[in-house]
Amino acid sequence: MPGLLEGVKVVDFSHYFAGPYCTKLLATLGAEVIKVERPGTGDPVRSIPPFANSRLAGESGAWFLYLNTSKKSVTLNLKTEKGHDIARELVRQADIVVENFAPGVMERLGLDFDAVHVINPAAVMTSISNYGQTGPYRDWKASEINLYATGGLMNITGEPDEPPLKEGAPLSQLGTGQNAFVASMTGLLHAEDTGEGQHIDLSIAEYGTNVLENALMQFSYSGVEFTRVGNRGYGRAAWGIYPCQDGFVGIIAGPDQNWPEVANIMESEELADPRFASRQGRLLNADEVDALMLPWLLEHDKVDIFKAGQDHGLGFSFVAGMEDILEMEQLVARDYFVELDHPIAGTYRYPGPPISPDPGVVQSWVYRRAPLLAEHNLAVLGELGYSSQDVERLFAEGVI
Amino acid sequence: MTAAQPLRNYRILDLSRIWAGPYCTKLLADMGAEVIKMESLRVYDSHRGPVNPAPGIAAYPDSDPGDEAWNRNGWFNCLHMSKYGITLELTEAQGRQVFEELVSISDVLVENFRQGSLSRLGYDYDTLRRIRPDLIYASMPAFGNSGPWQNYVAYGIGQEQLSGMAHMTGYLNDGPMKSGINHGDPITGSHAAGVLLAALRYRKRTGKGMFVDVSQQESAVALIGGEVVAYQISGEEPERMGNHCAWFAPQNAYPCAGEDRWITIAATNDYQWSQLTQAMGQPGLADDERFATNEARLNHRRELDEILGDWVRDQDMWEVTRELQERGVPVGPVLRGPDLLENPHYTDRGTFNNVDHPRVGPKWYQGFAWRMSGTPGQVHWPSPTLGQHNRQIYRDLLGLTDVHIDDLEETGVIGTKPTGSRII
Numbered sequence: 046m047p048g049l050l051e052g053v054k055v056v057d058f059s060h061y062f063a064g065p066y067c068t069k070l071l072a073t074l075g076a077e078v079i080k081v082e083r084p085g086t087g088d089p090v091r092s093i094p095p096f097a098n099s100r101l102a103g104e105s106g107a108w109f110l111y112l113n114t115s116k117k118s119v120t121l122n123l124k125t126e127k128g129h130d131i132a133r134e135l136v137r138q139a140d141i142v143v144e145n146f147a148p149g150v151m152e153r154l155g156l157d158f159d160a161v162h163v164i165n166p167a168a169v170m171t172s173i174s175n176y177g178q179t180g181p182y183r184d185w186k187a188s189e190i191n192l193y194a195t196g197g198l199m200n201i202t203g204e205p206d207e208p209p210l211k212e213g214a215p216l217s218q219l220g221t222g223q224n225a226f227v228a229s230m231t232g233l234l235h236a237e238d239t240g241e242g243q244h245i246d247l248s249i250a251e252y253g254t255n256v257l258e259n260a261l262m263q264f265s266y267s268g269v270e271f272t273r274v275g276n277r278g279y280g281r282a283a284w285g286i287y288p289c290q291d292g293f294v295g296i297i298a299g300p301d302q303n304w305p306e307v308a309n310i311m312e313s314e315e316l317a318d319p320r321f322a323s324r325q326g327r328l329l330n331a332d333e334v335d336a337l338m339l340p341w342l343l344e345h346d347k348v349d350i351f352k353a354g355q356d357h358g359l360g361f362s363f364v365a366g367m368e369d370i371l372e373m374e375q376l377v378a379r380d381y382f383v384e385l386d387h388p389i390a391g392t393y394r395y396p397g398p399p400i401s402p403d404p405g406v407v408q409s410w411v412y413r414r415a416p417l418l419a420e421h422n423l424a425v426l427g428e429l430g431y432s433s434q435d436v437e438r439l440f441a442e443g444v445i
Numbered sequence: 446m447t448a449a450q451p452l453r454n455y456r457i458l459d460l461s462r463i464w465a466g467p468y469c470t471k472l473l474a475d476m477g478a479e480v481i482k483m484e485s486l487r488v489y490d491s492h493r494g495p496v497n498p499a500p501g502i503a504a505y506p507d508s509d510p511g512d513e514a515w516n517r518n519g520w521f522n523c524l525h526m527s528k529y530g531i532t533l534e535l536t537e538a539q540g541r542q543v544f545e546e547l548v549s550i551s552d553v554l555v556e557n558f559r560q561g562s563l564s565r566l567g568y569d570y571d572t573l574r575r576i577r578p579d580l581i582y583a584s585m586p587a588f589g590n591s592g593p594w595q596n597y598v599a600y601g602i603g604q605e606q607l608s609g610m611a612h613m614t615g616y617l618n619d620g621p622m623k624s625g626i627n628h629g630d631p632i633t634g635s636h637a638a639g640v641l642l643a644a645l646r647y648r649k650r651t652g653k654g655m656f657v658d659v660s661q662q663e664s665a666v667a668l669i670g671g672e673v674v675a676y677q678i679s680g681e682e683p684e685r686m687g688n689h690c691a692w693f694a695p696q697n698a699y700p701c702a703g704e705d706r707w708i709t710i711a712a713t714n715d716y717q718w719s720q721l722t723q724a725m726g727q728p729g730l731a732d733d734e735r736f737a738t739n740e741a742r743l744n745h746r747r748e749l750d751e752i753l754g755d756w757v758r759d760q761d762m763w764e765v766t767r768e769l770q771e772r773g774v775p776v777g778p779v780l781r782g783p784d785l786l787e788n789p790h791y792t793d794r795g796t797f798n799n800v801d802h803p804r805v806g807p808k809w810y811q812g813f814a815w816r817m818s819g820t821p822g823q824v825h826w827p828s829p830t831l832g833q834h835n836r837q838i839y840r841d842l843l844g845l846t847d848v849h850i851d852d853l854e855e856t857g858v859i860g861t862k863p864t865g866s867r868i869i
Binding site for chain 2: 049050066070074093094095096097105107108110111112158176177179180181182185186187188189190191192193194195196197198199200201202203204207208209210211212213214216219220223224225226227228230231232233234235237238239241243244245246247248250251252254255256257258259260261262263264265266267268269270271273274275276278279280284285286288293295297325355358359360361362363364365366367368369370371373374375376378379381390393394395396397398399400401402403405406407
């Protein structure tokens with residue numbers, strides 16, 4: 046059975062996190078993704094540890110392995126004339142071109158949207174960058190932390206009396222990558238309807254601003270700045286992360302009609318006090334509510350607390366580590382993890398589809414291991430009409 | 446004359462609430478999809494807030510809920526612009542008849558109820574498919590539509606925890622920390638939007654609709670999946686590193702001149718570090734053996750933080766930003782709400798949209814998640830008041846008579862005033 050995007054061709058000039066997550070989603074829905082890498086070193090995410098095989102680190106880094114499943118790897122030196130020619134041939138056949146270089150780099154390589162549009166008027170080109178393709182900060186240098194800061198997310202994460210805090214995972218880049226996937230699909234549908242490709246511009250800093258939810262809106266509405274509230278939900282009490290016997294749990298004291306269940310679960314008559322019955326009442330007495338919950342929480346395990354809440358209709362949760370996730374009964378029961386064998390890295394369980402299209406209709410998730418650097422040079426160039434002698438010559442010339 | 450919007454040919458019947466589903470349909474509505482947001486007068490979208498909220502809540506204009514507070518809540522109004530807003534009671538026979546007519550003319554149905562809720566109302570996928578054979582139905586419960594936890598509920602705040610994100614976030618040597626938003630929600634919404642578009646394309650080619658099972662938890666785990674593989678390789682849980690980075694140093698947030706003003710600085714390689722030492726007027730630090738290589742800097746993070754902290758403490762964050770950007774060093778100030786709205790870069794790019802809502806007035810909202818050169822996104826109208834488009838949809842789209850619509854109103858099957866509200 047085909048994947049949803051069977052027949053869609055993607056040329057992927059992206060690296061690190063944002064672009065590769067976008068093309069991972071396209072590839073695992075069945076699109077053919079040709080990942081263009083720099084000869085020798087490849088995508089720099091290959092150098093991010095941990096490595097499954099320290100002698101061949103570049104082929105066995107965890108994030109590389111995960112972000113590049115189901116793609117084909119081709120090496121091309123885009124600064125050589127022949128490398129550039131091959132890139133143009135790939136673009137000519139592509140439905141979607143994805144890149145996340147700093148703005149201006151694709152132009153210097155002669156592969157900016159204007160050039161792409163001439164080669165292939167129906168191609169959608171998706172560009173991801175720190176601050177976008179326009180504006181006064183276009184050329185600003187940034188690391189992930191700087192983008193959390195300027196995107197507004199960092200100011201509202203962490204304790205009020207402590208520094209603003211970034212997310213532990215590279216969520217701004219990955220989040221931009223998934224929106225780039227939606228944007229690319231939007232562009233593709235339009236191009237197929239009209240024959241017109243277009244240039245899509247995503248900024249990682251703007252991803253932060255786009256998911257600020259109420260933090261931005263609230264200031265505009267009432268002039269009241271949204272602040273850091275630590276582990277308590279903004280404007281809420283008994284709504285956040287608490288310690289328990291073997292870790293941390295998420296207590297969600299709502300909706301109001303379910304609050305009496307919290308007192309039941311925690312066997313505390315004091316918590317049933319009418320002063321705490323409403324959201325506003327709990328907020329006014331937040332410290333007291335916390336103090337009443339803590340002793341019970343510290344005597345119980347996270348999964349037991351989670352289930353006790355859920356069994357009473359409360360959206361409790363717990364802070365899961367990676368081991369917890371790999372063993373989680375719900376994920377195991379749904380066959381979420383996909384075991385993939387890689388000749389250099391070995392066999393691991395990879396997180397599966399974020400969304401599952403009906404397996405009765407399509408192959409919902411086309412999942413193959415990440416490619417070795419240049420693994421598909423011969424196959425991809427062969428499809429373009431190059432003979433194996435041509436490919437050998439290109440290799441000797443340093444083009445691939 | 447504006448360009449035809451890319452998703453103009455698709456109609457989405459949107460039963461979703463709160464944020465995950467509405468973020469999904471916002472991404473689609475911003476690109477021209479016809480999104481019909483359906484609410485119940487008894488259980489409307491929680492983001493509208495209570496029917497009679499306490500005064501002083503900052504999500505209302507000037508912290509005043511005013512009359513019809515459910516139409517004035519910013520949580521709701523920031524997510525539903527350009528969507529049609531209708532109300533309908535699925536527990537009433539007349540309402541069910543209208544609903545089935547709506548399904549029959551929709552391409553996609555989206556809901557994020559507790560698992561099985563729509564089935565319990567008599568509308569499982571097989572039933573819906575009999576009404577609309579090529580329907581694409583995205584069901585987005587917290588844990589998906591199978592497995593031992595399928596009836597459990599969770600919100601975005603819980604998904605951050607159950608996916609491992611909260612585990613990785615936190616101050617050095619301290620416990621896990623939630624993010625300032627319910628990050629699980631937009632992550633699911635975005636994944637769902639993209640897969641729905643892929644399903645629509647597939648349907649265009651094959652004529653086949655499908656059921657799309659969305660587990661919000663699986664969606665969140667997928668985003669940070671590299672960490673799940675990393676754990677199997679290293680055998681070590683990810684550390685909470687505060688604002689440090691495992692791969693290079695220095696990196697942190699440092700307080701600057703002013704109240705709660707912070708700057709973030711990172712030097713990801715030797716060149717950037719050398720530029721940073723020159724900006725600080727201490728070029729000798731570049732050759733100091735404690736800091737000469739990235740590895741040495743990773744081993745001396747604390748000293749680096751002290752040096753950088755001392756340097757910026759009394760400086761204006763914008764001055765430091767200018768100076769370091771000129772030298773190619775990654776730097777950025779921690780921006781707050783007012784900073785964002787006044788920021789020259791975001792202003793220049795039109796990052797935020799100012800939308801005039803009839804019950805609220807002109808306010809700023811987050812804008813489009815991306816820009817398209819040929820078909821820029823558009824706000825067609827502000828977020829709908831409760832039941833605002835009932836007449837338009839039921840009369841102009843479904844072809845119901847005014848008499849029929851009046852009857853639906855009189856019997857409480859549709860309307861514009863809530864008859865209850867169950868708020869989380």
